[in-house]
Amino acid sequence: MPDDDLVFKALADGTRRLLLDALFERDGRSLSELEEVVTGHTEMSRFGVAKHLRVLEQADLVISRKAGREKHHYLNPVPIRMIHDRWIDKYTEGRIRALIDVKERAEKDDG
């Protein structure tokens, strides 16, 4: 019911996260370009990709802009940040960061 539900539901799918990753790496891609990204990882039709993009747009995680017959897509990080702020307050934020740094350092030593 609340619109944060759209955000979490949108993030629950691996293909949609892959799309966000692609847009995080480079913004402004068209549907066709994103389709190629996805089909490089899994087998999925154009319709599937378009459907996933629509879900991301409705969640406001992706913003799109029409340019001629193409549609360019942009990553909107605001909802992500609000997830963070929901369960991590400013006081613990520093501790968490230190924890993750330690963890990453340890994993780097392993591999």
Next chain:
Amino acid sequence: MPDDDLVFKALADGTRRLLLDALFERDGRSLSELEEVVTGHTEMSRFGVAKHLRVLEQADLVISRKAGREKHHYLNPVPIRMIHDRWIDKYTEGRIRALIDVKERAEKDDG
């Protein structure tokens, strides 16, 4: 397949987010206490709540510790932080924060 999938799937359910909210507000609650929190909002059996908690534990969003016949639950913010870091780099982080602050200020003026 990757274990980040567990985290996002876990967050995709409203009841589970409610449980995280409850633990964010106060840590160390038992299953019975959390059951009361949930049934205050929706109608759900004890089994449902226990099942949701297990999903959260498997995603490492909640850590539990047995104490006698009770089981205490604690919120683990690390996976949340890693979601944040996946799509928000350090350079845009400042801009986002400013954006959200402006938005909240505007909404406060409205209501």
Next chain:
DNA sequence: ACAATAGGTGACCAAATAGTCACGTGTCAA
């Protein structure tokens, strides 16, 4: 004008998920 390109819509099916229930285990207190 016409073909090719880029994208959109609604219906449909298979697979995953939420929720419940009957039953079982361990723990405390009288």
Next chain:
DNA sequence: TTGACACGTGACTATTTGGTCACCTATTGT
């Protein structure tokens, strides 16, 4: 030790969700 309490497990259904398909609109280039 007996009963009440706190919690766990596995099976079962109803609903949701992921993905595809046939068909449609709009824009570009020749």
